[in-house]
Each structure stands twice: as structure tokens, then as C-alpha cells.
Amino acid sequence: MPSPADRLLRSIYRRPASWLFEQYGLRPPSASQVAAFAARELGTVCAVDTGFADDLDAVVVVGGGCLGSCAARPADLGLDCVADILAPLTFASVTGSACLIYLPIGEELLTAGDIRAEQWRRFGGVVNRFVRGLAGQLPAPTNLTVCQTDNAAESRKLEETVRARRGQLDACDLGNLYELRPSRNPSPPSPGRLAQYRRTIVSYLPEVAASLADGCSGRVVVVENIHQVRAVNTARHLLDGNTDGGRIDHIVTLPSPTLSGTGRLSRAQGPDALRVLDDPELTARRILAAPDVVLAYWEAALKPLATGRSLVEVLAAIRDLLYTAVAGPGPASSNHVNGEADALAA
Numbered sequence: 001m002p003s004p005a006d007r008l009l010r011s012i013y014r015r016p017a018s019w020l021f022e023q024y025g026l027r028p029p030s031a032s033q034v035a036a037f038a039a040r041e042l043g044t045v046c047a048v049d050t051g052f053a054d055d056l057d058a059v060v061v062v063g064g065g066c067l068g069s070c071a072a073r074p075a076d077l078g079l080d081c082v083a084d085i086l087a088p089l090t091f092a093s094v095t096g097s098a099c100l101i102y103l104p105i106g107e108e109l110l111t112a113g114d115i116r117a118e119q120w121r122r123f124g125g126v127v128n129r130f131v132r133g134l135a136g137q138l139p140a141p142t143n144l145t146v147c148q149t150d151n152a153a154e155s156r157k158l159e160e161t162v163r164a165r166r167g168q169l170d171a172c173d174l175g176n177l178y179e180l181r182p183s184r185n186p187s188p189p190s191p192g193r194l195a196q197y198r199r200t201i202v203s204y205l206p207e208v209a210a211s212l213a214d215g216c217s218g219r220v221v222v223v224e225n226i227h228q229v230r231a232v233n234t235a236r237h238l239l240d241g242n243t244d245g246g247r248i249d250h251i252v253t254l255p256s257p258t259l260s261g262t263g264r265l266s267r268a269q270g271p272d273a274l275r276v277l278d279d280p281e282l283t284a285r286r287i288l289a290a291p292d293v294v295l296a297y298w299e300a301a302l303k304p305l306a307t308g309r310s311l312v313e314v315l316a317a318i319r320d321l322l323y324t325a326v327a328g329p330g331p332a333s334s335n336h337v338n339g340e341a342d343a344l345a346a
Contacts, residue, residue: 029045040090091221
């Protein structure tokens, strides 16, 4: 019988897990690794890279969430972003590792279109505070660094690394970096999108992580969902033949599913979306009524926050963290917080 992970991957990507793993140099975690990940409350892991080493001493855990579908609006921040950020935070917290969370605001600015740069920067500040709020719900990760990539120093490091690695990057096929199965009608990415891809790829390099995160060694352990696997693999390819370049491993999590389990939540629109600021009771009812693999995913993804709390209470706590992040530093009334959320969502 297919595992829940295989059923979910097959439903989302129309391919079995074995096909995805063979295509992208992954393997299922061993029984001991499954137990170790579960003990670290990382229940959404579906694979690791084929060269993954169990020794987790002196590593930096790298992760982040996709923000593009939010269009710089806190009201549209999805629960998929929460799941993607919680996974590396939790793993770093339990293992005592340094943790580097990327907020790709600088990359979104490259293709922002009509959305004002200032709106994206304000949104980045909100998500930055939100991430720190989530981390505060866990035993604090060692040396947590939240890297907002529109900040001058961080952006400069990424651009310098892209320039230094440009020859290698240009030799890589970046056209379908986030397409895991063949597209019938592929279209070439725009120059702005390619610039996004290059910056994202080099962000995984140990040399970049070392410059941004305190306590970083030569080994990066990426904890991100399978949709990022081609970008992570490309970064690892940049290290080929360079014995001093460090190491990149990937703990691969499942992508957050839509309520039907047939697509990725990051692409969901309208009634199919699950947003942080949605009514917690309604969201909980929708998740509890979903297919078993979807319910199991959300139970595992939110487990780090669930100690002694119901699903409704967990969702309410997450919503409150985002309201607090929107309000910014200092005390604020609930009316003020709701007003600020409405203003940023406009």
C-alpha cells in the first residue's frame, strides 16, 4: 500500500514518489532517520538527498517560505508559508543548530510590477517579526538569523556571489527551475525571473550562509519542501570539484496541499486558500473535513505548536502572532492591529 507521503506526492505531481526521487537524486529516509525526524517533531519529511549524512554537529539549517503569492499583503499570507518556516525553525531548535531563515523580499522586488517597493519592504518587516514570533513559541534556535534579502548588506552579498558564479550559473538549465514534471508548453522565464533564480540558488551556498549567519560551518542543511529540490541541487552542483566549498544537504518536506490534496496550497486562490488571518474555527473545520492525507499533513506540520492545544487554538495563536507582527513594536489595541492589517492588505 502506498505511504501517505507517496499518495500526497502522486496526487499533487501526478507522479509517484519513486519517480520524483529518481529524477532529483533523493531517497526515502531510513527507518532510523524517520524516527529521528519524528523525535524532532519534523513529521512532514518525505526524503533526503542520496548523500545525506546523519552527523548534524556544526551545521546551519537553512529554510524559508514563498511569499510571491501574497502580493505583499499580510491578509493573503498562507498557512503554507507557516509550515515551510516552522520546519527549519523546529529542526534547528531541537538539534541546537544555527538557523538561517530567508525572506526573499529582494527577489520579489525584481518582478514586483505594479506593487510598490515600499509596500514589499513594509511587508518584509511584518513577516520578519512574524517569523521571530513563531520562533518564540519553540525552544529558541541557536543563533537565529532572519535574512530579509532587500536589506543592503544581504542583497550585496547575494549579488556579489552571483557575479562570481555567473559562468557556472549560465551553464545551468534554469528555465524550469520550479517545474518538477515536464511542462507541455514551457515558456522561458523573464530576465527578472532569472535574476530571482540566480540569487535564490546562491543563497544555499555555505560561503553565503557563513557570511549571514553566526555559527555557520561549511555544511548547510536545507529544510525545505520538495518543490525547491532543483534549486538546491543546482547550488550543490556549483560546489562540484571544490573541496573547500563545504557541503549542502537537503531534508525534503512535503509541500503544503490544498484542501482537496490535488495541488500545492501556495498556488491556491479564493475559497481553496488557507490564510493565516482566516477565522481559526472555520479553517479548523475545513482541515478536519479534508481527505485523510491532508489532515495528517497539517497535524504533522503544526505539531511543534500543538502541545496541549487544539487545532483551533493553534490556528488562533498563529493568527495572533501575525496581528502582533502587523502592529509592530510596542503595545497596540486590537482595533489598531486590525486597521493596520486592512491598510497593508489594500
